Amino acid sequence: METTASQLAAGIASGSPTMRKLNESGPLYLLTRVWQQAIIVGLMRVRKPSLGAVLLGLIPFIAMCLSVSLWDRVEPMILGLPFNLFWLIAWIVLSSLCMWAAYRVEAARGRKDSGVQ
Numbered sequence: 001m002e003t004t005a006s007q008l009a010a011g012i013a014s015g016s017p018t019m020r021k022l023n024e025s026g027p028l029y030l031l032t033r034v035w036q037q038a039i040i041v042g043l044m045r046v047r048k049p050s051l052g053a054v055l056l057g058l059i060p061f062i063a064m065c066l067s068v069s070l071w072d073r074v075e076p077m078i079l080g081l082p083f084n085l086f087w088l089i090a091w092i093v094l095s096s097l098c099m100w101a102a103y104r105v106e107a108a109r110g111r112k113d114s115g116v117q
Helices: 005-014 017-024 028-043 052-065 083-112
Strands: none
Touching: 052 083
């Protein structure tokens, strides 16, 4: 069942059990309420990611999951680690770079769409 914006607004205003439960959890309540209100008011605009960002996000997945036959060996030892362990650790680090690049692609797209240089 999908919740509409008006149902969500009514839940916030009435202090629904869900909202009371969040209130009991402490500081997360305020953040959750701000996000809910931003969604209701329409301040949050969710867009499909660009093809470039999706491809950058897929690179680590492909390198770690779909290329097992390429790196599934112990030799050579690199920095004292078997090759397969080195490959996975390297891609864990490189995943952060790929995600950063995907973020930059989306941030540039957002600036271009809003007209900010």
